[in-house]
Amino acid sequence: MISAAQVSGLAAGLSAGLARWRSARAVHDPGKVVLDLAISLAAGGDCLADIAVARAQPELFGAVASDPTVSRLVEVLAADPDAAIEVLAGVRAAAREKVWAGQSPIAETGPVVVDIDATLVGSHSDKESAAPNFKRGFGFHPLLTFVDHGPGGTGEPLAGLLRAGNAGSNTAADQIAVIDAAIAQLPEKARSRVLVRADSAGGTKNVLGHLTEANVAYSVGLTAHDPVDAALASLPRQAWRAAINADGGAREGAQVAELTRWMPASFRRKWPARMRVIVRRERPHVGAQLRLTDIDGWRTTVFATNVTGGRLPELERNHRLRARAEDRIRNLKDTGLTNLPFHEFAKNRIWLELVQLAGELLTWTQLLAWTHHPARTWEPKTVRLRILAVAARLVTTSRRRILRISKKWPWADLILAGHHRLTASFP
Numbered sequence: 001m002i003s004a005a006q007v008s009g010l011a012a013g014l015s016a017g018l019a020r021w022r023s024a025r026a027v028h029d030p031g032k033v034v035l036d037l038a039i040s041l042a043a044g045g046d047c048l049a050d051i052a053v054a055r056a057q058p059e060l061f062g063a064v065a066s067d068p069t070v071s072r073l074v075e076v077l078a079a080d081p082d083a084a085i086e087v088l089a090g091v092r093a094a095a096r097e098k099v100w101a102g103q104s105p106i107a108e109t110g111p112v113v114v115d116i117d118a119t120l121v122g123s124h125s126d127k128e129s130a131a132p133n134f135k136r137g138f139g140f141h142p143l144l145t146f147v148d149h150g151p152g153g154t155g156e157p158l159a160g161l162l163r164a165g166n167a168g169s170n171t172a173a174d175q176i177a178v179i180d181a182a183i184a185q186l187p188e189k190a191r192s193r194v195l196v197r198a199d200s201a202g203g204t205k206n207v208l209g210h211l212t213e214a215n216v217a218y219s220v221g222l223t224a225h226d227p228v229d230a231a232l233a234s235l236p237r238q239a240w241r242a243a244i245n246a247d248g249g250a251r252e253g254a255q256v257a258e259l260t261r262w263m264p265a266s267f268r269r270k271w272p273a274r275m276r277v278i279v280r281r282e283r284p285h286v287g288a289q290l291r292l293t294d295i296d297g298w299r300t301t302v303f304a305t306n307v308t309g310g311r312l313p314e315l316e317r318n319h320r321l322r323a324r325a326e327d328r329i330r331n332l333k334d335t336g337l338t339n340l341p342f343h344e345f346a347k348n349r350i351w352l353e354l355v356q357l358a359g360e361l362l363t364w365t366q367l368l369a370w371t372h373h374p375a376r377t378w379e380p381k382t383v384r385l386r387i388l389a390v391a392a393r394l395v396t397t398s399r400r401r402i403l404r405i406s407k408k409w410p411w412a413d414l415i416l417a418g419h420h421r422l423t424a425s426f427p
Helices: 002-007 010-017 030-042 048-055 067-078 081-102 172-185 188-193 205-213 225-234 265-270 312-337 345-369 380-388 412-425
Strands: 112-118 138-140 143-148 155-161 194-198 217-221 241-244 250-258 276-282 299-305 392-397 400-405
Touching: 002 010, 002 030, 002 345, 002 412, 010 030, 010 081, 030 048, 030 067, 030 312, 030 345, 048 067, 067 081, 067 345, 081 172, 081 345, 112 172, 112 188, 112 312, 143 172, 143 312, 155 172, 155 312, 155 345, 172 194, 172 205, 188 194, 194 312, 205 217, 217 312, 225 276, 225 299, 241 312, 250 312, 276 312, 299 312, 312 345, 312 380, 345 380, 345 412, 380 412, 400 412
Parallel strands: 112 194, 194 217
Antiparallel strands: 112 143, 143 155, 217 299, 241 250, 250 276, 276 299, 392 400
16 A cells, blocks of 8 residues: 555655645644554554554564644644645546556546445544434444446545534535535546436425536435326336346346436426436335335336447346445445544544545556456455555665565465556556
């Protein structure tokens, strides 16, 4: 990860960007402190004190700040969180552009998929802005965005918005703000082909209107029950097509159809022009409880899109793959998001940025080091177990540092190959 931070320009960018927060008598560079914190989270930490993992290895990480110094830096950044987050976002975007220029995770053609989803982060104390949530818990309700690398990769966080636990799932202003921030994180040449995917929380008139005005493609869930029921009642049987699985094979017991022309005129007038409404129906799995909205034993799922052309089964399959965002959130919770450690809301906003930075470091390391190896798709827990937690000896001789890894370690060759590729191919 240190090599990934260096070749991506992240390390230098953090040092330059955060220089304004360095006091005249400071010993430690704020940029390096932030990078050490992010590395500790990527290694599995979930609090400031876990930076001790880096402090215990000065041969690798150099001088690492003490816990009080780290705490003071977070306090200084949180004094003006908007400015600090703007700088961190700018550094992340510049590093992402350099990484993608060297090894883009996105195909040259086709959509650049940005997934948006919210999650709940619990709090066991009365922290600032913590509040009861709709699941009868207590804590926060951050909104997160990720770029999906597709089946051959993972994904990386783009932007996040920390919110109180009682924040609405479908608050349009929050959705629009985090989508705009996410698109700004992408390299400029990729912004013209963004496809935003979301669940029904993103299926509001204001959000879709904003995306339409910005000429951004979308595929979002829709919960217009009465108009959909009316359209389904008019839909001819021959309109249904067989649905497909993620691998393109037939999805047994599932069908898909387009409802657009059968939606009531009063509905179409209120929503953006050229919006298509597509429905999937399938039999609930064995043991599932039927719902009041299940019609004749079919469970229906509706989404809206402005993507033109394409076969209905493929459009529906691609929309369903937005569930990958839930995997990305789970991975972030394994990388520091499971705990917002501060009482002050502004400090927790900084923490969310550090968590995203840690997630990017892991993803960029995989992308740059193992382009075509299955390690490219490993989740953080697997990377830590097989790559980061390996026992080794660091030997210094003739002004050279040599890392000796046991030949019996199953992934020793993978570690060496990845290190060589990072250091040799990305000067």
